[in-house]
Amino acid sequence: MADLNTDVRHIKGIGEQRAKALGKLGITTLRDLISWFPRRYDDRTQAKKISELVPGEAACVAAMIASEPKMSHIRKGMDLVKVRAVDDTGVLDVTFFNQTWLKNSLRQGETYIFYGKAEGNLLRRTMASPIVEPEGRREFTGRIVPIYPLTAGVSQLILSRSIRQGLDDCAAILPDVLPDSVRQAHHLCRIEYAYENIHFPESAKALDLARRRLAFEELFLFTIGLKRLRSRRETVHVPPCHDVDMESFYGALPFTLTDAQRRCVEEALADMRSGVPMNRLCQGDVGSGKTMVAAACVYFCVKNGRQAALMAPTEILAKQHYAGLAPLLEGLGIRCDLLTGSTPAKTKRSIAEQLAAGEIDFAIGTHALITEGIAYRDLGLVVTDEQHRFGVAQRAALAAKGEHPHTLVMSATPIPRTLALILYGDLEVSVIDQLPPGRQPVETYAVPGSYHQRVYNFIRKLAAEGRQAYIVCPMVSENDELPDERKAVTEYAKKLQNEVFPDLKVAFVHGKMKAREKDAVMTAFAAHETDILVSTTVIEVGVDVPNAAVMVIENAERFGLSQLHQLRGRVGRGKHQSYCILISDNQNEETKQRLKVMAKTTDGFKIAEEDLRLRGPGDFFGQRQHGLPGLKLADIGCDAQLLKEAQQAAEDLLARDPELTSCPAAAERLRELFTQAADTLN
Incomplete structure (x- = not known):
């Protein structure tokens, strides 16, 4: 068995x-x-009569084959099988493309169920390549059919x-x-x-x-697993950090932190003084100043005599952090260095030696920070940028370089607090819910495809003023097949370069490129060597280009609100007024509502709440790797009552039986589910 x-x-x-x-x-x-x-x-339980078929709507129809199926060869690679089916209300002409075996398997005089979209008029109904099976078989019709x-x-x-x-x-x-x-x-x-x-x-x-x-089972197991992760964490004790006069740090900044930033810093420093390792998620909108919260924590940690490390998901982001933070912190006596995959071997060896000897206080880098040859004298703080680009395992690998270091995770994806507590149940949550003064909101417009020429003219006008533009294409195919994003992006970029903007420089970037190629394209765009960057969503988390002032998103209906907001956050980072143009011809009411929300507000948390309400958490992030088991069926947006019930049931069980000895199947399933998590569950 x-x-x-x-x-x-x-x-x-x-x-x-x-x-x-x-x-x-x-x-x-x-x-x-x-x-x-x-x-x-698909509910295919009801079969309609031929006369009841509505053009454009998918439906099942039971009909008898009235004539011998006829096959015709149109051209190479295209064969048609045509058949006429009837019931007591009308005639249905059915055409099958490249399904030649049906010529011999469909029998005149027998009744079949056809499932597909009807076309035609009242006098003559047609159907192209429907699903067909003999009446009574009920494999694909006559029942509720799952679509995977x-x-x-x-x-x-x-x-x-x-x-x-x-x-x-x-x-x-x-x-x-x-x-x-x-x-x-x-x-x-x-x-x-x-x-x-x-x-x-x-x-x-x-x-x-x-x-x-x-x-219910997912939420029940999830609750137990998170409670165990938290209780595990709270039993670890570390020497508490002592107080540090932070005024020197605040005084060195060229601006004043917002109240929200100061609050987040205080929450983090309180964790670091508590004697328990900090495990905190700092989430805030693009441009809300999470990096300065991290810098304050780095300053506090180093002034406590320990080292800090910041790991970014890409080399270009690591370099950007280094360029922004090193001058500030070095001015305060903190020794900084940058370590990435392209750091020359000789420099890498030197940095490794200095880290081991404690001669570098703060290392900024990519996955290179967690490679085998890198050791720290006393790593006290680990900062990771963009939580949903890292698995818990990578966070844990950096943390393992120290003795229970404090952990700060920065995420620019605003997440409703209820969802944050579920997804990041092993982390405390800090929220930066205000933007620094003086930032201009990005003007956002939702327009149909017929506006393309006007959009191109607008890009040309901004380019003449010295600005740059992003154009994002979604990578979703209609037919459940994996799309070729390479082809879509390169062809669109080629068309723009040759036909629309022959006098401007158009570049492209997509997920199939090697990391080094992507970084080279992004670096060139940041240096204004190109004017327009055509991309898939790989730029959702990317380099800071203050000169980029317009973001055009094609087929905007294909994205969730939170993803649209992330993409919009690529512009509006400089002193120029910026624009986001959402292009969609989709007439679906929910789509129109989503795009209206985007045009109405730039508040990431409002958008996240709305996204959760409209889509549920399944699509909220796309593919994420947080190391905690994903929720496949539970929908926190819609299943709030079920979540409460599951949490209560889990708490009652743990109060009676904390080791789950009475339900070994649950204990075993928890072990399997949480194997990716940093802590293993006993």
Whole structure:
């Protein structure tokens, strides 16, 4: 009998090739397979009559094939199979593209269910390449059908059949991590029923019961795991930092910190004086001054006789931090140095020696700071920039270079506090909720695609004034296949350079480029060697270019509000008025509402709250690697009551049984879920 860690290759009907394709989705074990939950569902329970079909709407129709299917060869690589189907209300002409086997499998006189979008008029209805199956089979019609996230080489059919096989293989061995008492008290279904109906729901009610049960389990385990992470952390004691006169630091700044910055500094310094390692997230909008909060903590740490390190996700950001912080701190007697992947070997050796000897007080760098040959004499503070670009493991690797150093994480993604406490449950949260005086808000406009020429003219006008522009293309394909971002960005950049802006310099950057190539393009843009940068969202967290004054976002409907806000934060960093132009032809009401919010406010926290309300946390960050298990089904924005119930149930259980000896399945699942976290859970 299989267990949940069985490699998918060994599941009947999957084999090597299919396992390889599933591996691209991160599905390698039986547990991964049955936990690959649908992203939405199509209700195909009701079949319509042909006369009831609405053009442009997807629907099921039961119809009998009235004529022999006819095949025609249009051109190389294009074969059509045409068939006429009828019911007692009308005629449906169906065309299939490149599905030649249907010519022999569709039989005249038999009834089939067709699922697709109808076109045509009242007299003649048509359907192009619908899903088709014999009446009564109910594999793809006649039921609620799950729609899964896919990758190249994996179709809905392959995934659905693989999951069916996986569920059949493990039906008898699914461990129920919820104690019976919890399950009954909260009216939750059994685990077998939940997995069966999340993938193959018998009805809308069964699907709802399954989702509620699995979401509750996620929140329940998450609560227990976070409580353990916190209690673990609080048992570690370190020598408390002594008081330092911070006025020398504040007096050296060319500006006055905002009240919010001062509050965040005080919260962090109180942690460092407490005798327990600080573990704090400092979150604030782009330009709110998180780096100065970090600088104050570095000053405080070094004046306590210890070293500090700041790790940035890219070389260009590390250099930017160094250029901004080193002159300030060196003026206060703090010895700084920069360490990145491109630091010459000889310099690297010298820096390593100085760090080990305590001759450098503050190291700024990339992952190079956590490489094997780097040791610190006494690392007291670790600062990481942009939490969602680092896993907990990387944060932990830098922290492991010292004896329980204090940790400060800076994030420019404003997160509603409720969500921050869930996602960063092992961190205290500080919020910088005001911008420094004098910053001009970025003027934001949502316009249709017909405005392209006007937008290009506007870019040209700003370029004549010496400004620069970003143009962002989204990388989402319509057909569940992985898009080729390289092609989309390079082709658009080429078109702009050749046809629209032949007299300006257009560059491009995308995620498939090597880090060094990306950095070179960004550095050239920062140095104003190029005028327009065409990009995917890789610039969402990027270099500071004060001269960039316009951000154009194509197909803006494809982004979440928080991501749009992050992108908008790339401009408005200098003294010039800046603009963000959101281009979208999408008529969906929710999309219009989202873009209206962007045009109305530049407050990142308001935007984050709205994003959470509209989209839920599943899409809130895109792919994140915080080392804590992600929530696949629970939606904190919509499941607030369920979260309360799960938290209460977890607290009650821990009060009775802190070691979870009465529910070994829950203890085992927690161990598996939190293996990526910095602390292991016993």
